[in-house]
Amino acid sequence: MSEAAPADRLSPALRTEALEELLVERELIDPAVMDKFIKTYEQDVGPLNGAKVVARAWTDPEYRAWLLRDGTAAIKDMGFGGPQGEHMVVVEQSDEVHHVVVCTLCSCYPWPVLGLPPSWYKDPAYRAGIVRTPRRVLREMGLEVSEGKDIQVWDSSSEVRYLVLPQRPAGTEDLDAEALAGLVTRDAMVGVAEVAAP
């Protein structure tokens, strides 16, 4: 760490290697456990979990009602829970309301359903801007929210984690839950995009 950024600043890759070496010497960390942990977050935990939740809500009205009433329990019913998903709240997009989620203080994000946060979510421009000029920020990100829609911004400043239930696109009446899950994107479940028809 430095008090500023000098010209001979060490790269984070080198400093990470150095820290890992020191902790291995102290027997505080096992590289094999690290490898397994990294793989889990690269391969198993990701937005597909959330997409399955959304697709079930789109095809099962009772599940949808449960999800909106008790997000934690309904999501646990799909097998998803754990760190950064202790208390889940689901908010539903409609023709009248557009929801969007942020964490201004860090980059808190519902890991069990969405995986690790994407770059744009961790970026100061998003964290600073979405709570001040959400319509403008969403436009910068490629989403035009129609003038008539009421915008609701959710700042995740406690351990409550928010998932956005997007609107089901028109023309998908014949698709089953599995096919629908394939349409649902991470960005739609944070509220910076809509789900497009296939």
Add this chain to the structure above:
Amino acid sequence: MDSIADMGGMHGWGPAQVPTDEPPFAEPWEGRSFAITVLTMGRISGQNLDAFRHALGRLHPVDYLVDGYYGRWLNAAELMLTDSRILAPGAVDARARRKQGQDVTEPAFPEPARPDYKPTAAGSLREVDAEPRFGAGDVVRTLDLQPEGPTKLPRYVRRRSGTVTAIRPPHVLPDTHAVFAGENPQYVYTVGFPSTELWGPDAEPFTLHVDLFESYLENA
């Protein structure tokens, strides 16, 4: 504390990024930094996530920003490891310089002084005997809290009036928990603020919901 981490409403960061498909870790060191941080936290502090977030907030703004998200994780992990004397200050830089061939002396490993801390349960949610002090629909005002230590009251909602929209389960209070001064669980309230209350009469129309601890609020 009014740290670099408390970013809500700041100007000057430019336009937001257009989302793209991206892997969880852009470079291998980011995954290593993530794993080191999560896996060592228990050894340092009994999985005190609030202490880690406070370490992020205590970083120099340059160290917070210069290498992005996992760069700040790396720096906060190092700060917690030096706080608890598992590593000596400067140990990481010294090792890194040796790895690139510089002739530097590494500091000796110090005697660890880990915080005397055990959580009363896993996670952050707790039960409390008291009833919630506020109810849905109550008009509340945030207090003028200006601690130099940790708080989860973002500065952009300080001294503002809003309406309780939901009561959430009691959480450990980060203000004391982050500095190992007790869990002090409290109810959390989702409070909705009209954008004009936060950003003046010319604000874009919208509602901002933020989750606030009971001791941040009073009846308006």
